[in-house]
Amino acid sequence: MTKQDLSQAKDPDLRASLQAMLRAAELARKTAVQTGTGIVIVDAQQRIVRLSAQQLQQQGKPA
Numbered sequence: 001m002t003k004q005d006l007s008q009a010k011d012p013d014l015r016a017s018l019q020a021m022l023r024a025a026e027l028a029r030k031t032a033v034q035t036g037t038g039i040v041i042v043d044a045q046q047r048i049v050r051l052s053a054q055q056l057q058q059q060g061k062p063a
Helices: 003-007 012-035 053-060
Strands: 039-042 048-051
Touching: 003 012, 012 039, 012 053, 048 053
Parallel strands: none
Antiparallel strands: 039 048
């Protein structure tokens, strides 16, 4: 489903699912940094990428 499909879904849980997934991803990143572990993600080009806690910490710092 696309973001537009989700926003127009009749089921309120389905409409809220994108925001829930984004919150879960942010919490996973924070937990990984706190515990010094990496995470595995699928990037925009559909590649599987491992990010270390150090990389996550650098991404989270404001420029």
